[in-house]
Amino acid sequence: MKAAQCPSYGPPEIVRLADVSPPALAAGQVRVRVGAAAVNFPDVLLVAGEYQIRAEPPFVPGSEFAGVVEEVADDVSGVRVGDRVCGTGLVGAFAELAVASARSLSPVPDGVEDRVAAAFGVAHRTAYHALHTVARLRAGQELVVLGAGGGVGLAAVQLGALAGARVTAVASSPRKLEAAEAEGAEVLIDHRHGGSLRAALKEALPAGADVVLDPVGGDLAEPALRSVRWGGRFVSIGFAAGIPRLPLNLVLLKGVNVTGFQLRDLAAHLPEEFTANEARLRELFAAGTVRPYIGAEFALADTAAALRCVADGKAIGKVVVRVAD
Structure with a gap:
């Protein structure tokens, strides 16, 4: 073959x-x-x-x-x-x-092409469980998605908007931000060409973010962590830009819940919730409500x-x- x-x-x-x-x-x-x-x-x-x-x-x-x-x-x-x-x-x-x-x-599902089905699973399952099983995202909350132009990032923007959150997309180019806007992002931040990410997040979210989803790591993680309000959630799901070194004093002072996420861990440790959320996501996909x-x-x-x-x-x-x- x-x-x-x-x-x-x-x-x-x-x-x-x-x-x-x-x-x-x-x-x-x-x-x-x-x-x-x-x-x-x-x-x-x-x-x-x-x-x-x-x-x-x-x-x-x-x-x-x-x-x-x-x-x-x-x-x-x-x-x-x-x-x-x-x-x-x-x-x-x-x-x-x-x-x-x-x-x-x-x-x-019937009527779904192979190319669409192949592109759906990893990104949308990762984003869905990170937002709902781990971050407990609710309607009306402020969600920041780093790497919002990537596969997981765009899935998170789409699913966050569907859940009723106000989504701030952080990406590295205007084209990626255009895609994020098309998937439901309301605030767009170009971290590569728009100056200080810390300042941009503070201006966009004066009361702070409820949830930050980070599939990127690197230099973006710390300013995003600083944007989280007291008691908010920071979910780390990958290190495409490198493994960050986060100052733990921020976690203490802000009372932030910092959580690492891997899909296989949820299946092993939260099997009932994992199975229920998997079924819900499949329903959304079969109905055409979400697409990669x-x-x-x-x-x-x-x-x-x-x-x-x-x-x-x-x-x-x-x-x-x-x-x-």
């Missing part, structure tokens, strides 16, 4: 199109003919050998896909050959065939370019790899 293979650790350009053997099907797994896959920042880190979990080269990167079930293991029930599904895994999505645990798959913003698409042969787009922070929303044109 054709696949985008990472032969050794390195920059995105190390990934190349190759003929590889289809992955073996193990107990509890399903084989899917992939129609489309989506790029996430951890894919870049895995290729570089810098992620918290390592995949040993050579491997096929890609953690999010949608397609048609082609084969199921003997012990699998509830998923049948011919079903349209989307799913996630650590690696393997940038290929014509992928295998995944049957429990990690979800049905694709797809900013760029690449052919399977151009997977390296898709990874580079995400690595350089140029992506607006989700980046999709078309596997089956």
Whole structure:
């Protein structure tokens, strides 16, 4: 089969199109003919050998896909050959065939294209649980979204506005802020060209933010933390710009609740709430109420370019790899 293979650790350009053997099907797994896959920042880190979990080269990167079930293991029930599904895994999505645990798959709603289904899961699930399960966002509250032009950021803007919050989008370019405005952001801050982020947030939110969602880290984290009102919530979900060093005196003086968030932790520690919120998000997706913003698409042969787009922070929303044109 054709696949985008990472032969050794390195920059995105190390990934190349190759003929590889289809992955073996193990107990509890399903084989899917992939129609489309989506790029996430951890894919870049895995290729570089810098992620918290390592995949040993050579491997096929890609953690999010949608397609048609082609084969199921003997012990699998509830998923049948011919079903349209989307799913996630650590690696393997940038290929014509992928295998995944049957429990990690979800049905694709009727009328939804593979490219849309592939781009939906990771970003919207991360944003939804971060906002509702962790931050407890409520209607009328002030929400600040850092990295608001990225996949998770735009999903958070969309879901925050849907929840009735007033959303302040912080992004690095006018184009990203235009996308955030289209998804419901009311306040737009260009942190790269608009001067001091701390001053801009203070002007926009004189009473402070109720919730800050941070998928970026780096130099943006501290001024965003300073913008949180007493008793507010700061949710850290990633470090695309580097791991920040936050002064704990701010946490003490402001009484801020600073929380780290990983999707798999919620499934393990809050299973009932996790399952209920997953069901609610699937309902919104099936109804067409929420949709991912797809900013760029690449052919399977151009997977390296898709990874580079995400690595350089140029992506607006989700980046999709078309596997089956």
